[in-house]
Amino acid sequence: MVRTNPERRNTLIDAAIEVLARDGARGLTFRAVDKEAAVPAGTASNYFPNRDELLVQAGHRFYERLQPSKETMDHLFTGPRTRETIAELMAETVARVSGFRTGYLALLELRLEATRRPGLQAILTERVRADIDANVRNHLESGLPGDADAVLLLYLALNWLIVERLTLPGIFGDDEAARLIRAAVERVIPAL
């Protein structure tokens, strides 16, 4: 059956992300997704039982597509155990997330839609919680300087930096953003 083709399923979810970023949650319809994916009308409705399921899958797909590369994970676990390594990793993370511009904007749309849909809110909460916990765990296991609160504070500051860069790019330019990432790392992780 066509509806079990995982590649086509991902194509549809990726199309949903583009629609969310461009037209907002209200613009997300099966018809818009079919059109964006350039597939015959009715395809998306064969793969997803309803619009809510498509929203949820778009949220999961965002995290799937943003998994750090093997190089980044190696650097996390084998680079010098210094704040400098953390600053490099944070700059890489901000660049990677910002680089998937439509994905991040779609996730913001999903967060706003979650204020209206308790089911979506519950699922997104679980996904974000898992992401934060993994960040904290990886950091603590890496033996890099900085405790759990340092990870949480970097999570907070860098997420809003990404919001600012993607929605109002005139606020913090490239150099200022790079400087703020470094300052955040140096302040939340006291020198040894």
Add this chain to the structure above:
Amino acid sequence: MVRTNPERRNTLIDAAIEVLARDGARGLTFRAVDKEAAVPAGTASNYFPNRDELLVQAGHRFYERLQPSKETMDHLFTGPRTRETIAELMAETVARVSGFRTGYLALLELRLEATRRPGLQAILTERVRADIDANVRNHLESGLPGDADAVLLLYLALNWLIVERLTLPGIFGDDEAARLIRAAVERVIPAL
């Protein structure tokens, strides 16, 4: 002329904020605003030349309604010159901004809409820049500990904390949020 009645004008802009928060930018129409404000159909279109102007005014109104109280400003300038005072001010700010829940959600909708409308983006950039500059200036003039970067880092971290609290309130509960605000202040402003 009715259209110069400033009180009714603000009522319409406040209604636009509620519509933005509830239905998203795509749901913002003159008709929806008239309905939300419980005024005769056609009223909003007498006050605003187009929908873009209503979006812009909603952005300005957010900042207008969130001006700190006289007590807060007094505390900023006359409270003990310690990190403790800053932690109190930050907790008050997060509570004040989060308390205007629909206003903050509307502003996020405006930021997302700004990615699609260069004119709105330019105006919001100016408004946000003025807000950040005022925060930095007030802080430096207050003589409280902490430099301009400390203000910027608190701005970043606390904005995302508010996003998290308003969109996925299960991530950080009341106690955890209070603890993170304190930790942010203590880390970005080194002890003397």
